[in-house]
Amino acid sequence: MKKKVNIKDIARLANVSHTTVSRALNNKSRIRPETKEKILSIARQLNYRPNFIARSLVMRRTKTIGLVITTIANPFYTELSQGIETTARQLGYNIIFCSTNYDLETEKQYIEMLRSKGVDGIIFTSAHIGDPNIVELAEEGFPIILVNRRTYHPRVKERVDYVGVDNHLGGYMAVEHLIRLGHQRIGVVGGSSESSVGFERLEGGKKALEAYGIEQREEYFLGGNFLKESGYQGGKRFLQMVEPPSAIFATNDYMAIGLYQALVEEGVKVPEEIALIGFNDIELSGIKGIDLSTIGQKKFEMGTIAVELLVKRIEGGESGPPKEILLKPELVIRKTCGYYLKGYQKESECLNGVSFKVYPPS
Amino acid sequence: MKKKVNIKDIARLANVSHTTVSRALNNKSRIRPETKEKILSIARQLNYRPNFIARSLVMRRTKTIGLVITTIANPFYTELSQGIETTARQLGYNIIFCSTNYDLETEKQYIEMLRSKGVDGIIFTSAHIGDPNIVELAEEGFPIILVNRRTYHPRVKERVDYVGVDNHLGGYMAVEHLIRLGHQRIGVVGGSSESSVGFERLEGGKKALEAYGIEQREEYFLGGNFLKESGYQGGKRFLQMVEPPSAIFATNDYMAIGLYQALVEEGVKVPEEIALIGFNDIELSGIKGIDLSTIGQKKFEMGTIAVELLVKRIEGGESGPPKEILLKPELVIRKTCGYYLKGYQKESECLNGVSFKVYPPS
DNA sequence: TATTTTGGTGTTAACGTTAACGCATTCATT
DNA sequence: AATGAATGCGTTAACGTTAACACCAAAATA
Numbered sequence: 138m139k140k141k142v143n144i145k146d147i148a149r150l151a152n153v154s155h156t157t158v159s160r161a162l163n164n165k166s167r168i169r170p171e172t173k174e175k176i177l178s179i180a181r182q183l184n185y186r187p188n189f190i191a192r193s194l195v196m197r198r199t200k201t202i203g204l205v206i207t208t209i210a211n212p213f214y215t216e217l218s219q220g221i222e223t224t225a226r227q228l229g230y231n232i233i234f235c236s237t238n239y240d241l242e243t244e245k246q247y248i249e250m251l252r253s254k255g256v257d258g259i260i261f262t263s264a265h266i267g268d269p270n271i272v273e274l275a276e277e278g279f280p281i282i283l284v285n286r287r288t289y290h291p292r293v294k295e296r297v298d299y300v301g302v303d304n305h306l307g308g309y310m311a312v313e314h315l316i317r318l319g320h321q322r323i324g325v326v327g328g329s330s331e332s333s334v335g336f337e338r339l340e341g342g343k344k345a346l347e348a349y350g351i352e353q354r355e356e357y358f359l360g361g362n363f364l365k366e367s368g369y370q371g372g373k374r375f376l377q378m379v380e381p382p383s384a385i386f387a388t389n390d391y392m393a394i395g396l397y398q399a400l401v402e403e404g405v406k407v408p409e410e411i412a413l414i415g416f417n418d419i420e421l422s423g424i425k426g427i428d429l430s431t432i433g434q435k436k437f438e439m440g441t442i443a444v445e446l447l448v449k450r451i452e453g454g455e456s457g458p459p460k461e462i463l464l465k466p467e468l469v470i471r472k473t474c475g476y477y478l479k480g481y482q483k484e485s486e487c488l489n490g491v492s493f494k495v496y497p498p499s
Numbered sequence: 500m501k502k503k504v505n506i507k508d509i510a511r512l513a514n515v516s517h518t519t520v521s522r523a524l525n526n527k528s529r530i531r532p533e534t535k536e537k538i539l540s541i542a543r544q545l546n547y548r549p550n551f552i553a554r555s556l557v558m559r560r561t562k563t564i565g566l567v568i569t570t571i572a573n574p575f576y577t578e579l580s581q582g583i584e585t586t587a588r589q590l591g592y593n594i595i596f597c598s599t600n601y602d603l604e605t606e607k608q609y610i611e612m613l614r615s616k617g618v619d620g621i622i623f624t625s626a627h628i629g630d631p632n633i634v635e636l637a638e639e640g641f642p643i644i645l646v647n648r649r650t651y652h653p654r655v656k657e658r659v660d661y662v663g664v665d666n667h668l669g670g671y672m673a674v675e676h677l678i679r680l681g682h683q684r685i686g687v688v689g690g691s692s693e694s695s696v697g698f699e700r701l702e703g704g705k706k707a708l709e710a711y712g713i714e715q716r717e718e719y720f721l722g723g724n725f726l727k728e729s730g731y732q733g734g735k736r737f738l739q740m741v742e743p744p745s746a747i748f749a750t751n752d753y754m755a756i757g758l759y760q761a762l763v764e765e766g767v768k769v770p771e772e773i774a775l776i777g778f779n780d781i782e783l784s785g786i787k788g789i790d791l792s793t794i795g796q797k798k799f800e801m802g803t804i805a806v807e808l809l810v811k812r813i814e815g816g817e818s819g820p821p822k823e824i825l826l827k828p829e830l831v832i833r834k835t836c837g838y839y840l841k842g843y844q845k846e847s848e849c850l851n852g853v854s855f856k857v858y859p860p861s
Numbered sequence: 862t863a864t865t866t867t868g869g870t871g872t873t874a875a876c877g878t879t880a881a882c883g884c885a886t887t888c889a890t891t
Numbered sequence: 892a893a894t895g896a897a898t899g900c901g902t903t904a905a906c907g908t909t910a911a912c913a914c915c916a917a918a919a920t921a
């Protein structure tokens with residue numbers, strides 16, 4: 138590998154100082170057009186590539202941001218990541234990818250790493266509900282943003298931006314949909330207890346039960362961890378009950394799919410015998426053979442907004458109080474809730490005012 | 500944000516020179532244990548965090564590698580990425596994530612970026628068959644590795660490592676499986692023509708037809724681009740034929756799923772009327788309701804090997820001729836080929852010697 | 862005891878870039 | 892014509908770290 142050319146090499150050939158070269162390259166003012174052209178042409182000839190490391194050292198900016206994710210195994214995060222990466226690129230930033238596998242210690246190590254490497258900010262897509270690492274960053278004033286999951290810690294709330302879907306409303310919509318389709322015995326598989334998202338969806342669901350005057354049975358609320366396997370387990374447990382629920386709300390699609398597996402395995406017909414609704418509308422849910430009804434959210438857009446907000450904070454365009462952006466969820470009606478079984482074909486028969494999409498049976 | 504502490508701050512407090520601090524921090528020799536302890540304890544107290552940028556500048560190493568992917572939308576890449584990220588972390592490297600969306604120009608820009616930021620090496624997971632960007636890097640001797648897809652360019656072949664599955668064999672196995680189940684009219688949906696992977700799988704498939712003396716019909720070989728939609732299109736086209744194939748090999752699962760959609764939409768029963776086999780064994784394929792028979796490959800392991808190999812090159816542990824590592828594919832029998840319909844339950848009735856997995860009907 | 866090795870430390874110079882400042886020269890304004 | 896402002900550069904000093912070298916004292920060897 139031959140030696141790389143730097144601005145001093147260019148300076149020598151152009152008979153100017155290296156500062157002038159820097160000025161030309163970063164098209165600053167106070168430089169004669171001819172000099173600039175000359176320098177630029179020499180740079181091109183030498184195939185000059187700026188050294189961002191040196192630049193970062195003096196500018197204290199790396200144009201790099203960290204992305205912390207629990208695991209990309211959950212397809213929800215891959216869709217979110219696409220929005221993040223695409224937008225970051227457009228704004229001239231690169232993404233350092235970190236998956237923590239749900240481990241706070243790993244997260245901490247990653248944060249150390251990222252900060253050592255001088256990232257300008259960090260995106261957290263799966264904050265623990267009281268994540269100490271995030272509290273620390275927030276208190277220090279380091280630019281971060283919470284996406285999807287949030288932290289309820291007061292000092293975080295008053296300092297850092299958040300983008301997510303309105304999970305409370307989404308949970309409400311999911312359960313309401315089941316209720317309107319005539320269900321009274323409604324089971325829920327929750328997300329991990331450290332997740333704001335799971336908590337809020339569950340709360341929303343309960344609110345719906347309340348609103349429609351349906352009794353809440355303790356045994357119908359199962360814990361989960363957002364992974365497929367835990368949905369599967371939940372399904373099995375429901376089926377072991379003397380009186381299983383007639384409809385189930387899994388607080389994310391990934392678990393819903395797992396739950397679906399369990400039901401199929403036990404020979405239960407969906408939606409004839411048990412109705413099922415998820416949350417997220419991951420790509421998989423729309424596949425024929427699955428056709429999961431669910432609550433949709435604009436994942437790509439969420440990623441886009443997150444990056445835009447963070448970059449604004451980084452570049453100083455925004456220094457006001459933290460923003461809290463809640464995207465509207467959307468009811469996505471497919472086949473696992475029995476909407477079509479009931480003979481409904483038009484939204485008006487079953488819904489009022491909520492935003493939704495209907496995929497007619499093929 | 501308060502000022503960050505650096506080694507000079509520590510030096511001042513410890514009454515030593517900053518070089519000594521550096522020695523202590525990087526536990527080099529030639530330092531008195533007491534001095535070292537003292538420095539380390541002060542560093543801890545001040546919550547010192549090393550500045551990797553400064554270090555990178557002088558060491559010409561960033562402990563960062565670039566990962567170039569077409570799109571993470573294809574689940575195959577997410578599984579691969581997990582192996583890559585996990586291993587990188589273990590070896591002390593971070594990953595800068597770049598998705599090119601199949602665009603060579605974007606790829607080029609990313610490479611520029613990555614090199615400007617001083618990454619130590621780059622992993623390419625989806626090289627175009629004659630990718631000029633890669634040729635350039637190879638010629639320059641910059642550390643890169645090809646994963647999954649490769650380039651046939653001679654100067655790349657003689658210089659850069661490659662890890663992938665034996666696609667030729669895999670394609671052979673897929674088609675052979677169909678043949679053994681009695682199919683004679685076998686259709687193939689290929690991958691994009693710029694991909695070595697698609698090409699090799701197709702070649703393998705043709706070899707199988709040849710080996711079993713089955714006539715190759717031109718119209719049964721359809722082009723594709725590895726995305727779901729193109730599988731869907733392929734399915735529709737097959738069904739419009741006067742004599743559609745009785746079995747189809749989609750050169751990846753993602754297309755197979757799309758194809759499956761098309762068949763279902765047209766009311767075709769799989770596998771009774773048309774058998775279907777894919778390639779990759781992505782997670783989705785194993786889901787009940789899909790149960791796609793396919794050719795499996797160890798994606799996580801592929802990522803692991805890639806990183807290990809690249810890091811060896813970077814750190815100088817390996818400087819011999821390029822390695823070419825071909826992982827063994829594995830036949831994964833589920834329900835879309837009709838294996839169980841035929842009454843087969845044991846491998847021996849249908850297979851000889853190939854590595855495979857059977858998932859019995861549930 | 863004289864000499865060499867080594868252990869422990871400091872000084873100085875990189876690494877490649879931008880920023881602050883200074884100094885001519887040119888241009889605009891009165 | 893005199894003055895001030897703007898323009899076009901160069902010089903020097905950062906940024907935070909590691910590396911090369913030098914130095915002295917202590918230990919090991921002759």
